[in-house]
Amino acid sequence: MTRLDYRSVAPSGVPGKGSHHPWALALGVAAVMALAGGAPVIAQSPSAGVPQGVPATTLTDDTGTVVTIPSDPARVISLSPAITETAFALGAGDRLVGGTDYDDYPAQAPALPDVATYTGVLMEQVVALEPDLVLAAGNGFTPDADIARMRELGYPVVVLYAEDVDGVMADIRLIGDALGGDADAAAESMAADMAASIERISALAAATGTTPRTFYEIGDQPELYGPAPDSFIEDLVGLAGGDAITTSDPAVFSIPVEQLIVADPEVIVLGDALYGVCPDVVAARPGWADITAVRAGAVRPVNDTVITRPGPRLADGLASLTRAIHPELADELTDFPADPPMCAVAASTAAPSASGSAQP
Amino acid sequence: MVAVGGLVSLGIVVLAGIVLGNVSLPVSDTLAVLGHRLLGLPAGIWPASTETIVVELRLPRVLTAMIVGMGLAVAGTAFQGLLRNPLADPYVLGTASGAALGAAIGVLLPIQVAVLGFGVANALAFCGALAAVAVVYRLSRGSESRSSILLVGYAVGSVLAAGLATAMYLSGDNLRRIVAYLLGSFANASWAQVVVGLPIIVLGTLLILSRARSLDALLLGDDAAAHLGVDVRRERRVLLALAALVTAAAVALAGLIGFVGLIVPHAVRLVVGPSARLVLPLSAVLGAAFMVLADLIARIPGELPVGIVTALIGVPVFLVLLRRSPGAYEL
Numbered sequence: 001m002t003r004l005d006y007r008s009v010a011p012s013g014v015p016g017k018g019s020h021h022p023w024a025l026a027l028g029v030a031a032v033m034a035l036a037g038g039a040p041v042i043a044q045s046p047s048a049g050v051p052q053g054v055p056a057t058t059l060t061d062d063t064g065t066v067v068t069i070p071s072d073p074a075r076v077i078s079l080s081p082a083i084t085e086t087a088f089a090l091g092a093g094d095r096l097v098g099g100t101d102y103d104d105y106p107a108q109a110p111a112l113p114d115v116a117t118y119t120g121v122l123m124e125q126v127v128a129l130e131p132d133l134v135l136a137a138g139n140g141f142t143p144d145a146d147i148a149r150m151r152e153l154g155y156p157v158v159v160l161y162a163e164d165v166d167g168v169m170a171d172i173r174l175i176g177d178a179l180g181g182d183a184d185a186a187a188e189s190m191a192a193d194m195a196a197s198i199e200r201i202s203a204l205a206a207a208t209g210t211t212p213r214t215f216y217e218i219g220d221q222p223e224l225y226g227p228a229p230d231s232f233i234e235d236l237v238g239l240a241g242g243d244a245i246t247t248s249d250p251a252v253f254s255i256p257v258e259q260l261i262v263a264d265p266e267v268i269v270l271g272d273a274l275y276g277v278c279p280d281v282v283a284a285r286p287g288w289a290d291i292t293a294v295r296a297g298a299v300r301p302v303n304d305t306v307i308t309r310p311g312p313r314l315a316d317g318l319a320s321l322t323r324a325i326h327p328e329l330a331d332e333l334t335d336f337p338a339d340p341p342m343c344a345v346a347a348s349t350a351a352p353s354a355s356g357s358a359q360p
Numbered sequence: 361m362v363a364v365g366g367l368v369s370l371g372i373v374v375l376a377g378i379v380l381g382n383v384s385l386p387v388s389d390t391l392a393v394l395g396h397r398l399l400g401l402p403a404g405i406w407p408a409s410t411e412t413i414v415v416e417l418r419l420p421r422v423l424t425a426m427i428v429g430m431g432l433a434v435a436g437t438a439f440q441g442l443l444r445n446p447l448a449d450p451y452v453l454g455t456a457s458g459a460a461l462g463a464a465i466g467v468l469l470p471i472q473v474a475v476l477g478f479g480v481a482n483a484l485a486f487c488g489a490l491a492a493v494a495v496v497y498r499l500s501r502g503s504e505s506r507s508s509i510l511l512v513g514y515a516v517g518s519v520l521a522a523g524l525a526t527a528m529y530l531s532g533d534n535l536r537r538i539v540a541y542l543l544g545s546f547a548n549a550s551w552a553q554v555v556v557g558l559p560i561i562v563l564g565t566l567l568i569l570s571r572a573r574s575l576d577a578l579l580l581g582d583d584a585a586a587h588l589g590v591d592v593r594r595e596r597r598v599l600l601a602l603a604a605l606v607t608a609a610a611v612a613l614a615g616l617i618g619f620v621g622l623i624v625p626h627a628v629r630l631v632v633g634p635s636a637r638l639v640l641p642l643s644a645v646l647g648a649a650f651m652v653l654a655d656l657i658a659r660i661p662g663e664l665p666v667g668i669v670t671a672l673i674g675v676p677v678f679l680v681l682l683r684r685s686p687g688a689y690e691l
C-alpha cells in the first residue's frame with residue numbers, strides 16, 4: 001500500500017544488525033552533552049533580593065516565608081485588585097507601576113500597566129517594569145509557579161492571603177509595613193477604623209435579636225455555589241447577623257438544591273446579581289417557590305465585589321450585607337455608601353418587546 | 361534543498377522568537393546581549409531588565425519550544441509509521457489522558473516541591489504518560505494486529521479521561537490550574553527545565569532517527585519487513601518506547617499541545633514523500649520551527665494557550681498544502 005521504493009530499505013549486509021548508524025549517534029550524544037553543559041554557563045543566576053547598600057526591612061508574609069524587601073520601595077507591582085485598592089487607599093498609588101488587567105477601583109487603577117491576567121503573570125512585563133517589590137495574592141490566586149519564578153529572578157515577593165475578616169486587617173497592616181513611610185501609619189489607622197466599624201455593624205446586627213438562616217449565593221451555573229464552612233463569606237454572614245447556610249465540607253463549594261430546600265433559608269443574598277441573577281430569576285427556579293425566603297420576598301441582590309474583596313472597602317461591604325440580611329437596620333447604616341442600583345435595571349429589561357423602554 | 365530551506369526558516373523563526381515578545385525591546389540591544397552572553401563579545405550598555413528578559417525568559421522559552429516541537433513531530437512520525445495509521449499522533453495510546461490525569465493529581469496533592477524547575481505536576485504527568493503507554497502495550501500484547509493496540513489505547517485513554525474528569529470535579533479552586541496545564545504553555549520554561557529536558561528529548565529523537573530504516577521497513581508490513589532483515593518485534597518495541605519517552609518528556613515540559621505531532625509529518629510527506637529517512641529529520645526541523653512560531657504568536661498579545669495557536673495556524677496551511685499537492689500520497 002505504499003509507493004516506497006524497496007531499494008531504499010535494503011539491508012546493510014549483516015542480518016539482524018538492524019539499521020543503526022553508530023557514528024551519527026555518537027555525534028549526537030556529544031552535541032547534546034555540549035549543549036546541556038553549556039546551558040548553565042549561559043545562564044548565570046541573577047542577583048538575589050535587595051541590592052547592597054539599600055536599607056532593607058524583613059517581614060514574614062502570609063505563607064510564613066521570611067522576605068527581605070527594600071525599606072522604601074519606589075516601584076511596586078500589585079497582583080490582585082484588593083492589593084491595588086489597598087495601595088491606593090494608603091496613599092501609595094503613585095508608587096504602583098503595575099497591576100492586573102481586572103483592577104477596577106479606584107478610578108486610576110485600570111490605567112496601570114497590566115502584568116497579570118486571569119491565567120497568570122506576564123513575566124516579561126514584570127521584568128521590564130523593574131519592580132523593587134511585588135505584592136502577590138496567596139491560595140493559588142497568583143500561581144505558585146509564577147511566585148517561585150519571580151523570586152528566582154531576584155524580585156522580593158510578599159504573598160498576602162486573608163482567611164477571615166481579621167486577616168484582612170492584618171494584611172492591610174502588612175501591606176503598610178511593606179510599603180513603608182507614610183503608608184505604614186496610614187495602614188495602622190485604616191485597620192483600626194475598619195475594625196471599629198465592623199464592631200459597630202456587628203453589634204447593631206446582634207442587637208436586633210434575630211439571626212435569620214441566610215444563604216449567600218455565589219453562583220448558579222452549572223451548579224449552585226455557596227460558602228463553605230470556615231470560609232471568609234461564612235465569617236462575614238455571621239458578623240452581619242445571619243446564620244449562614246454552608247456546603248457540607250470546607251473543600252466543597254457547591255450545594256445540591258435539595259440540601260438547600262431542606263435547610264430552608266429565611267434570607268437569600270444574591271452575590272451573583274452582577275451576573276444578572278435577580279430575585280425574579282430565583283423565584284422562577286423549579287422547587288424554589290416554597291422556600292421561606294422566596295415566599296417572603298426576602299431575596300436581595302448585593303454588590304459581591306465590595307463584600308468579598310479583602311481590601312479597604314470591607315466595612316462598606318459588611319454594611320451592605322447587613323442591610324440585605326436585616327433591612328430594618330438600613331437607617332442606622334446610612335454613613336456607609338449605598339449600593340449601586342442592581343436588578344431594578346435587569347427587571348425592566350426582563351420584558352423585552354412589551355415596553356419600548358430605552359436600554360440603559 | 362528542502363532541508364536547507366527548513367534549517368534556514370528554523371533559524372529565522374528562532375531569532376524572531378528571541379527578538380520579539382510581549383515587551384518590545386530594541387533589536388540592537390537584544391542582539392548585543394546575545395552576542396555578549398553566547399559569543400563572549402564585549403559588554404555594551406543596556407538595561408538589566410533587557411538582559412534578564414532575553415537570557416532568563418526568552419532564550420530558554422525558545423529552546424524549550426524547539427525541543428518540544430521537534431520531539432512531538434518525530435514521535436508523531438514514529439507512531440504513524442508503527443501503527444500504519446495516518447491519524448495517529450503522539451497521544452494516541454492514552455498518553456494524553458495519562459499525562460493529564462497525572463498532572464491533575466499533581467495539582468491536587470498538597471505537596472509543593474519543585475526540583476530543577478519541575479513541580480510535582482510535571483513529574484506526575486511524565487510518569488502518567490509512560491504508565492499509560494506501558495499499560496496499553498501490556499494489554500495489547502496478545503494479538504500483534506495493529507488495530508488492537510489502537511483500540512486498547514482508546515479504551516485506556518477513555519478510562520483515564522474519566523479519572524481526569526473526576527479529578528477536575530473534585531478540584532474546586534484548583535480547576536483553573538488543571539485547565540491551564542491541559543491547554544499547554546511554555547510560560548514556565550526555564551534553564552533548569554532545558555538542562556533536564558533537552559538531553560532526554562534530543563537523545564530520544566536521535567535514537568528514533570537512527571532507526572529510520574526500520575520504520576520504512578515496517579511500513580511495508582510485518583512480513584515484508586522481516587524478510588528485509590528487520591527484527592520486527594524488537595524494533596516495534598524499541599520505537600514505541602522511544603516515541604513514548606519523547607512524548608512524555610514533551611508533555612512534562614509544556615503540557616498537552618495537539619496538532620503538531622499529527623500534521624507536521626503529513627505536511628513533510630506532501631513535499632518529500634513517505635520515506636522515513638527523509639520525513640523524520642525534516643519533521644524534526646519543521647516541528648521545531650512551527651512550535652517556536654506558534655509560541656511567539658501566542659505570547660505577544662499576552663499568553664494565549666499554545667495549542668489554540670498551533671491549530672489555528674496549522675490547519676489552514678495544511679489544507680492549502682493538501683489541495684495543492686500533485687497527487688495523493690499513501691502512508
